[in-house]
Amino acid sequence: MGQLSRFWRESEHRYRLLGTRCENCGRVYFPPREVCPTCHRESIGKMKDLELSGEGVIESFTVVHEAPPRFSRQKPYVLALIKMEEGPMITGQIVDCDPSEVEIGKHVHAVFRRMGEDGDTGVIVYGYKFALD
DSSP states (O other): OHHHHHHHHHHHHHHSOEEEEETTTOOEESSOOSSOTTTGGGGTTOEEEEEOOSEEEEEEEEEESSOOGGGGGGOSEEEEEEEETTSOEEEEEEESSOGGGOOTTOEEEEEEEEEEEOTTTOOEEEEEEEEEO
16 A cells, blocks of 8 residues: 555656756756755755746667566667756657657657556556657
């Protein structure tokens, strides 16, 4: 039961790209932070929730040909570093395209996809991935 309740506690972050913005320096972080790594103490109480747009640009990527067992049916697949419109870098899988279509500098947007299934509870877990614009 602990895993199921944990799933529901974290579900807000699974279905939306939620980060935080430091009201002191303006930097945006993903995942959310309690304290700004730049401002330290000055940011306490000044970190505000921010929903990211889901829009970004591919900064770097790799094509995974040898995958862990859990992802072996998806190979080859692309993992990319994405510079989000708001500033933070996010690692994510690029979906709905052939790996040969992925290039540095291409624009992407977040999509929500099935990530897997919890074997004990049968709960289907969803999360974010990215698709080419």
